[in-house]
Amino acid sequence: MKVKMLSRNPDNYVRETKLDIQRVPRNYDPTLHPFEVPREYVRALNATKLERVFAKPFLASLDGHRDGVNCLAKHPKSLATVLSGACDGEVKIWNLTNRKCIRTIQAHEGFVRGICTRFCGTSFFTTGDDKTVKQWKMDGPGYGEEEEPLHTILGKTVYTGIDHHWKEAIFATCGQQVDIWDEQRTSPICSMTWGFDSISSVKFNPIEVILDMRTNTICWNPMEAFIFTAANEDYNLYTFDMRALDTPVMVHMDHVSAVLDVDFSPTGKEFVSASFDKSIRIFPVARSRSREVYHTKRMQHVICVKWTSDSKYIMCGSDEMNIRLWKANASEKLGVLTSREKAARDYNQKLKEKFKHHPQIKRIARHRHLPKSIYSQIQEQRIMKEARRRKEVNRRRHSKPGSVPVVSEKEKHVVAVVK
Template identity: 70%
Template sequence: MKVKVLSRNPDDYVRETKFDIQRVPRNYDPSLHPFEVCREYTRALNATKLDRVFAKPFLASLDGHRDGVNCMAKHTSSLSLLLSGSCDGEVKLWNLSQRECVRTLQAHEGFVRGMVVRFCGTSFFTVGDDKTIKQWKMETPGYGEAEEPLNTILGKTVFTGLDHHQTDGVFATCGQQVDIWDEQRSSPIRSFTWGVDSFSSVRFNPVETQLLASCSSDRSIVLYDMREAAPLKKVIMTMRSNTLSWNPMEAYFFTCCNEDYNLYTYDMRHLHQPVTVHLDHVSAVLDVDYSPTGKEFVSASFDKSIRIFPKDSGRSREVYHTKRMQHVICIKWSADNRYILSGSDEMNIRLWKATASEKLGVLTPREREATNYRKKLTEKYKDFPQIRRIAQHRHLPKTLFNQSKELKLMKEARRKKERNLRKHSKPGSVPVVSEKDKHVVAVVK
């Protein structure tokens, strides 16, 4: 005889909680859910509000320097190691997971102008006002060992910038000229000049590793190829650029930060006009660094704030500031794309979250699903007026708010003057110049 038995497995209808909550089966037929858009809009609105409520980007302050932090360097293979150099010649190595200084050394007399970690991560280089290039071991010396550099090169002039090749034992310095050095030699293997008094920064391209670019004092950005005997070309702007950063995912694009409060993203193949002009800062922009994904970059400014820009947007998506933070001199985006490090005048290094409302720690699968669902909802409804207003609103310090308002009035006055001049002049005598064309003076090859 055949007997049929009812069998119910609790895993099929009970959720994974300490309470026996019943699972609710759902029919996804659109005809059964006529008000789905209304519900999704309400959820997107609530998700946007919660995103602003939980936006707490500041994580920690690394205090220990006795002078302003002038430069920083990321380790090539370790996420928890950071190097910083200050204006008194001191270099510190920080353990970010423990948030403490693990090593201090007096590297130079005067400012530490630049520092970079060798591609293999076993040593790092520093340059300073004492006209020297020094190479240091990454490991802390043992008990009784003196803190001595592995190698010291004495230059003829002050070095103002430094960068290392991605895969070879070659590094570049800048000062009165751009020099390419081999680690095994005490004199440069190649030097580039183009009628420029001095250079402020030099950067290797992380994708096309034979290319590099520098910012110079004559308001120009110069491009070089190590395989050539002379520089490739340069673009001259209306004001001087301080530093630049290459996009790590797109070989031809770089972003420079300028004294005219803006940042400019260029395609090195078409330098006659920037691809994007990034506004929002109200004072000179001093440093810029790309995220590892190449989709965003972060900028440090003299206006005591840092801003995060999408690479193809003219406006920042985020602005970070604190009451005690002064002029931000250097900025770095961590290699895991989750954190931002800023060094400022008042001797502090600050650690920030790249996404202000991101929850730190391990997420359960349900938390991750809920986070992704809310993120997709806010992306879907981001252009609705109320959601856009909440998402874009930021509280700014009074000085920053007043400066941005004053800058807006000045720009509007200039536009109004141009319109009136064009209106009362002979047709075609006052051409319309776009914002992208205003800032480029010439391209020289």
């Protein structure tokens, strides 16, 4: 007679402790677990609540400027190095690890309008209201040496922006015109003009889209070279595909004042925007509404914002002479996580994704505390938008069929596309 038996290694059922605690095999038959879904729902609800309880994104402030911070730049090779330019012509180099200023340069007389680093990280360029473009060494001067620029270019007009090519020794400036410069020459190798309006920002990859109101700056998606996002004066941000510029891919609407700066995360899935309404917001690229809004009591009009190259932190510079450092994920725990903490984090994340459309969990996850000024402006704009919608509906109802066409939100703001 043959007897068949199941044989298992006891080592697989004993925990790695001094106590002989036997593991109990689990049967995943759903009929044996009738309360599994309600139990997981409660866990998802608790995980969502705890995420909001531990959402403390503010990390530190870099104090040292004596005037408003007007521009920021990242080091292409070092995550811990950041450059900032102020309205008094002062440029500071910061170490984010120590949260201290490692070097200060009186670069210009008046505003520092733009700052960018060379692709190899050995030097950086600044431009200001004194009609000059200056190149500086990234490393400080030696003992007894004076702080002098490597090169100085004196222009005829004020330059309002500057950007450097990622691989070649070429940089571009903007103002009354866009100039392309070679680092070894004192005159531009190419100049471009469009009408009589001044240009406030320049980035590599040429494009021109005419919107209802002025665009303050643009940022290219690092993972999709043909996608860029524009920060506009009409409180919105527009994501365009340069292969089809007739309509934007997405209109991002949540700010209640002019959007002054925008920067993509290294993953290309999200971007952060800085606004005149004293707040910064994080938008997913494929959604029209923001997932986070950051603000403090002292923070004034936010002029510039940058996402760090490791995709974990956000920096912003504002009018009250302060650079603030934020977590990109507000409830993320800093430091090294144990394997159990990582497993619990991943499990809670999956639960929140599974029950994210449940009304109560959705309400808690979406709730954000807003300053009274922003909240009141949101209510006012909601009333104005509803009034415009009613007016358009009444015009269409009392007009000849087809005379008042229905225009989508994406098509309303694009005036023309010049190719």
